[in-house]
Amino acid sequence: MADGAGNLFAFHGGGAGGWRVRAIAAVVGEGLPAVARLTIAPAAGPIPPSLMPWPLYGIVSNVRYATGAEVGQLRARQSGLGRPEASLAALIPIRKSAAWWKLAQDERRAIFEETSHHTAIGLEYLPAVARQLYHCRDIGGAFDFLTWFEFAPEHEAGFDALVARLRASREWTYVDREVDIRLIREG
Amino acid sequence: MADGAGNLFAFHGGGAGGWRVRAIAAVVGEGLPAVARLTIAPAAGPIPPSLMPWPLYGIVSNVRYATGAEVGQLRARQSGLGRPEASLAALIPIRKSAAWWKLAQDERRAIFEETSHHTAIGLEYLPAVARQLYHCRDIGGAFDFLTWFEFAPEHEAGFDALVARLRASREWTYVDREVDIRLIREG
Numbered sequence: 540m541a542d543g544a545g546n547l548f549a550f551h552g553g554g555a556g557g558w559r560v561r562a563i564a565a566v567v568g569e570g571l572p573a574v575a576r577l578t579i580a581p582a583a584g585p586i587p588p589s590l591m592p593w594p595l596y597g598i599v600s601n602v603r604y605a606t607g608a609e610v611g612q613l614r615a616r617q618s619g620l621g622r623p624e625a626s627l628a629a630l631i632p633i634r635k636s637a638a639w640w641k642l643a644q645d646e647r648r649a650i651f652e653e654t655s656h657h658t659a660i661g662l663e664y665l666p667a668v669a670r671q672l673y674h675c676r677d678i679g680g681a682f683d684f685l686t687w688f689e690f691a692p693e694h695e696a697g698f699d700a701l702v703a704r705l706r707a708s709r710e711w712t713y714v715d716r717e718v719d720i721r722l723i724r725e726g
Numbered sequence: 727m728a729d730g731a732g733n734l735f736a737f738h739g740g741g742a743g744g745w746r747v748r749a750i751a752a753v754v755g756e757g758l759p760a761v762a763r764l765t766i767a768p769a770a771g772p773i774p775p776s777l778m779p780w781p782l783y784g785i786v787s788n789v790r791y792a793t794g795a796e797v798g799q800l801r802a803r804q805s806g807l808g809r810p811e812a813s814l815a816a817l818i819p820i821r822k823s824a825a826w827w828k829l830a831q832d833e834r835r836a837i838f839e840e841t842s843h844h845t846a847i848g849l850e851y852l853p854a855v856a857r858q859l860y861h862c863r864d865i866g867g868a869f870d871f872l873t874w875f876e877f878a879p880e881h882e883a884g885f886d887a888l889v890a891r892l893r894a895s896r897e898w899t900y901v902d903r904e905v906d907i908r909l910i911r912e913g
Binding site for chain 2: 546587602610640641645646648677679
C-alpha cells in the first residue's frame with residue numbers, strides 16, 4: 540500500500556458488497572449491528588461524522604512493534620490479499636484499554652511479543668492466512684484496529700486456532716472490545 | 727490529555743490568536759505561508775477538506791519510542807504547557823521520508839535513540855522547555871508531526887542549541903520537510 544495519503548479505507552456494512560456476512564459475534568464488549576454484506580473501498584478524507592457504527596474506517600500505517608528480523612520473516616512467508624482460493628475472510632475489530640495505551644513502547648512491545656508471541660504465533664499460520672491491519676484509534680474510531688484475514692475453507696480451523704491462541708495471551712487481557720465477523724466471497 | 731477521541735487539535739494561522747508569529751523559516755523543503763498570529767484549539771472531527779496549508783491538524787497519541795525508564799525520566803523533569811514565564815513558543819512541523827516509514831520498529835528506535843539520542847538530548851533541556859507532540863501522518867496531513875515548545879526568553883538560546891543538535895543527528899537525515907515558526911504570547 541502507498542505511504543501517507545491514500546491509506547484510508549472504509550468498511551461498508553449493508554445490503555450490498557462482494558463479501559457476504561456469515562456471522563457476527565461479540566467476543567468482548569458491545570457487538571455490532573448485523574449486516575448482510577460488506578464492501579471494502581479506498582476512502583478519501585474527511586471521515587464524515589456519524590453516530591452509525593457502519594462504515595468502519597481504518598488506515599494502513601507503518602509497523603509499530605515488529606523488528607527488522609520479524610518483518611523479514613513475515614515478508615518471506617506471507618501471501619497477499621485477493622487470492623482466488625481464499626474465499627473466506629474474517630474482520631475482527633479490536634479496542635484496547637486505556638491501561639494499554641498508557642504503557643511505554645518497550646512495555647507494550649514486551650507484552651506483544653516477548654510475553655504473548657503475537658508475531659511468532661501469526662507466522663505459524665502463514666502463508667495460509669493472509670492479513671492486513673488497519674489502524675483507527677487516532678482517527679477517533681470506535682475501535683483501535685480493524686484486523687482483516689483471508690483464507691481458504693480448508694484453513695478455517697487453523698485460523699480459529701490462531702485466534703484462540705491470541706485470545707488466551709496476556710496481550711488480550713488489554714482488549715476491552717472485540718467483534719468477530721466471518722465472511723465468504725461472493726463477488 | 728485524554729485518550730482516544732478528544733485528542734484532535736487545530737493550529738489556526740491567521741490574523742487572530744494569542745500567539746504572535748515572530749518568524750517562519752523553511753528549514754527543509756517547502757515552507758508555509760506567513761501568518762500574523764496563531765491559535766491552538768481543540769477540534770472535533772471530521773477534518774474539513776482543504777487545499778490551504780492552514781489550519782494544521784494534529785493528534786495527541788501514545789508514545790512510539792520511549793521506554794518505561796525514559797517516560798519516567800521525562801515525567802520527573804518535564805514542565806507543563808501554559809507557564810506564565812514561558813512567553814515564547816516554537817511550532818516546528820516535520821515530515822519524514824518514505825524510507826523512514828519503511829523501517830521496522832527496532833530500526834526506527836535505534837536511529838531515534840541509540841544513534842541520535844533524541845530523548846537523552848531533550849532531557850537536558852527540561853524543565854526549561856515544555857513540549858507537546860502532535861501526530862498528523864495518519865490523518866493525511868502535509869506533515870507527519872507538529873512539535874510544539876514553550877520556554878522563557880532566557881532559555882531561547884538553549885532551545886536553539888537543542889534544535890541544532892537534533893538537526894545534526896542521523897535521525898534528521900530522514901526529515902524531508904521542516905518549518906520553524908517562532909511565536910510570542912500576547913493573549
